[in-house]
Amino acid sequence: xxxxxxxxxxxxxxxxxxxxxxxxxxxxxxxxxxxxxxxxxxxxxxxxxxxxxxxxxxxxxxxxxxxxxxxxxxxxxxxxxxxxxxxxxxxxxxxxxxxxxxxxxxxxxxxxxxxxxxxxxxxxxxxxxxxxxxxxxxxxxxxxxxxxxxxxxxxxxxxxxxxxxxxxxxxxxxxxxxxxxxxxxxxxxxxxxxxxxxxxxxxxxxxxxxxxxxxxxxxxxxxxxxxxxxxxxxxxxxxxxxxxxxxxxxxxxxxxxxxxxxxxxxxxxxxxxxxxxxxxxxxxxxxxxxxxxxxxxxxxxxxxxxxxxxxxxxxxxxxxxxxxxxxxxxxxxxxxxxxxxxxxxxxxxxxxxxxxxxxxxxxxxxxxxxxxxxxxxxxxxxxxxxxxxxxxxxxxxxxxxxxxxxxxxxxxxxxxxxxxxxxxxxxxxxxxxxxxxxxxxxxxxxxxxxxxx
Numbered sequence: 001x002x003x004x005x006x007x008x009x010x011x012x013x014x015x016x017x018x019x020x021x022x023x024x025x026x027x028x029x030x031x032x033x034x035x036x037x038x039x040x041x042x043x044x045x046x047x048x049x050x051x052x053x054x055x056x057x058x059x060x061x062x063x064x065x066x067x068x069x070x071x072x073x074x075x076x077x078x079x080x081x082x083x084x085x086x087x088x089x090x091x092x093x094x095x096x097x098x099x100x101x102x103x104x105x106x107x108x109x110x111x112x113x114x115x116x117x118x119x120x121x122x123x124x125x126x127x128x129x130x131x132x133x134x135x136x137x138x139x140x141x142x143x144x145x146x147x148x149x150x151x152x153x154x155x156x157x158x159x160x161x162x163x164x165x166x167x168x169x170x171x172x173x174x175x176x177x178x179x180x181x182x183x184x185x186x187x188x189x190x191x192x193x194x195x196x197x198x199x200x201x202x203x204x205x206x207x208x209x210x211x212x213x214x215x216x217x218x219x220x221x222x223x224x225x226x227x228x229x230x231x232x233x234x235x236x237x238x239x240x241x242x243x244x245x246x247x248x249x250x251x252x253x254x255x256x257x258x259x260x261x262x263x264x265x266x267x268x269x270x271x272x273x274x275x276x277x278x279x280x281x282x283x284x285x286x287x288x289x290x291x292x293x294x295x296x297x298x299x300x301x302x303x304x305x306x307x308x309x310x311x312x313x314x315x316x317x318x319x320x321x322x323x324x325x326x327x328x329x330x331x332x333x334x335x336x337x338x339x340x341x342x343x344x345x346x347x348x349x350x351x352x353x354x355x356x357x358x359x360x361x362x363x364x365x366x367x368x369x370x371x372x373x374x375x376x377x378x379x380x381x382x383x384x385x386x387x388x389x390x391x392x393x394x395x396x397x398x399x400x401x402x403x404x405x406x407x408x409x410x411x412x413x414x415x416x417x418x419x420x421x422x423x424x425x426x427x428x429x430x431x432x433x434x435x436x437x438x439x440x441x442x443x444x445x446x447x448x449x450x451x452x453x
Contacts, residue, residue, distance in 0.1 A: 110131045111128065111131040111132050111139060114127070114128050114131065115139075115140075115143050118140070118143065118144075118189060118192065119192060119193060119196055121193060121335070121336075121404060121407055121408065122335075122336050122339075123189055124339065125182060125185050125186040125189060125339075126182065126339070126342065128140070128185070129182050129185065134174075134181075135169065136181065136182060136185040137165065137168065137169040137172075137181045137182075137184050137185040137188065137217060138162065138165045138166055138169050140185050140188055140189060141165050141188065141213065141217050142161070142162070142165065144188070144192055144213055145161070145213070148206065148209050148210075148213075149206070150206060150209065150210050150213075153206045154206070154210065154266075154269070155268060156265065157264075157265070157268075160263050160264050160265045161265060163263045163265075164259055164260065164263035164265045165217070167259045167262070167263065168184075168217055168218050168221055168256070168259060169181045169184075171221050171222045171255065171259070172184060172220070172221060172222070172223070173222070173223065173224070173225060175225070176223060176225040176350060177225075177346040177347070177349040177350045177353070178225075178343070178346040178347040178349070178350040179220050179223035179225055179350065183220065183343075184216070184217055184218070184219070184220060184221070185217075186332075186343075187216045187217075187219065187220075187325075187328045187329055187331075188213060188216040188217050188328075190216075190327070190328035190331045191212055191213060191216035191324060191325060191328040192213070193404060194324040194327060194328060195209060195212055195213075195324070197399055197402055197404065198399075198402065199311075199398060199399055199400065199402070200311070200320060200324070203311035203312065203317060204317065205317075207277075208317050208318075208321060210277075211277065211280050211281060211284060211321065212284070212321045212324065212325065214256075214281060215281055215284035215285050215321070215325055216325060216328055218252065218255075218256040218259075218281075218285065219249075219252055219284075219285050219288050219325065219329065220248075220252055220288075221252050221255050221256055221259075222251060222252065222255045223248065223252070224248075225350055225353065225354070226354045226357070227248070227354065227366065228244075228246075228247045228248055228291075229366055230354055230357075230358070230366060231247055231248070232244050232247070233363060233364075234363070238251050246286055246289045246291075246292075248289075249285055249286045249288055249289045250286065252285050253281065253282040253285040253286060256281060256285070257278050257281070257282075260274075260278065280318065283318065283322070284318075284321055284322055284325055285325075287322035287323075287325060287326055288325060288326060288329050290387070293326075293387060293391070296322065296323065296326060297390060297391060297394065299319070300319075300323055300394050300398075301394055303316075303319075304394060304397050304398060309398075320398075323391075323395070323398075326391065327391060327392065327395050330383075330387055330388050330391065331388075331392075331408070332344065332347075333380065333383070333384050333388050333411070333412055333415050333416070334388070334392060334408035334409070334411050334412045334415075335411060336411060337411075337414070337415055337418060340411070340415050344376055344379075344380050344419075345376060348368075348374075348376045348379055348380075351366075351368050351369045351374070351379070352369060352370075352371040354366060354369045355369030355370050355371060356371075368382075375423065375426050376422075377419045377420070377422040377423035377426055378423055380415075380416075380419045381416065381419050381420060381423060384412065384415070384416045384419070385416075388412065389412065389416075392405075392408060392409065392412060396409055
């Protein structure tokens with residue numbers, strides 16, 4: 001436990017002396033000015049790259065910081081609404097129902113209406129996040145725990161549960177365009193849809209459901225917004241800690257364990273039970289390492305070819321939870337175009353930011369991170385072709401296929417065709433501007449596995 005808490009020291013709450021020390025370091029390396037110190041200090045996380053980030057002082061990114069501050073002010077202005085919702089979740093009655101009470105009910109009512117349709121595939125997580133005032137992950141998880149009766153089954157303390165979920169949501173970096181708490185909520189909602197698949201639903205135990213939802217919610221917690229090769233080549237402390245193997249996924253898992261223990265959520269359970277739950281959470285989260293994609297895909301395909309999946313076996317159910325989480329993590333191209341496009345643009349923006357950092361510090365620019373060479377359509381076509389489509393073809397077989405699988409496959413083919421048209425248009429315009437550039441094949445593209453989210 002002591003090792004876990006040492007690792008979590010940068011990502012959980014700090015003592016006042018530690019806060020002051022970190023504040024001094026951040027001021028020294030130019031990442032803060034005194035006007036923003038109080039706001040940004042609260043977002044300091046243990047996974048931030050230990051490099052000079054003076055790049056933030058460029059005019060474009062300074063505008064981005066100011067824009068982020070405006071969003072924070074907007075959230076602070078409606079903090080009473082969040083407190084009201086939190087009190088309701090803990091079963092407490094507000095002491096003074098002021099003028100905001102009707103507004104609270106209005107927002108909660110709209111969010112509640114959306115939650116009644118949380119099992120539908122066209123669920124708009126961006127709208128839900130706005131309606132819950134940036135608390136989509138906490139609200140969604142509390143709702144799903146109630147739907148499955150997990151609070152009663154595991155005798156969970158609601159205050160501890162809300163505290164744990166709040167820590168998880170807070171430890172996602174809101175400034176990441178893609179790897180943030182909204183992505184975690186989106187993956188959790190997709191996981192819920194997969195857990196409802198008839199082939200799985202009738203076999204899953206309450207423990208399976210608990211682990212599946214928890215892993216989905218925490219699978220990218222404290223993500224720094226850069227990939228593993230970046231951490232390795234900058235000699236980041238996390239790369240050293242995990243010996244350059246599943247660096248981010250190991251950190252997500254260990255951070256989750258630290259928060260579980262700090263919150264005491266599982267402390268009332270027998271030691272062997274909560275320790276086993278922690279290990280199984282690790283196995284699920286580590287399965288999202290994209291470098292292990294072929295390993296899981298081949299095993300999944302062999303099971304389907306041999307027709308030897310026995311979901312009455314705990315080990316086989318756990319394997320299917322790993323596959324379901326992997327599907328949920330990369331399911332964006334299977335969403336309706338309006339949602340899929342937003343996620344595609346967000347993940348590419350995160351790639352491009354990493355490329356800008358690498359260019360700034362004279363590092364080799366990682367695959368897919370060069371905005372001048374790697375277009376969003378090309379990145380998405382490669383992602384769909386080499387990662388998403390092979391995985392969901394096997395998921396389609398597993399569900400025999402279900403209505404949801406048919407729907408997702410339909411979206412996947414339409415979205416890939418649309419990106420191909422956009423890529424052709426983009427390439428055609430480039431060749432007109434730069435006639436000596438060779439035009440690539442419309443269905444080409446691809447990328448390094450390490451760079452895919």
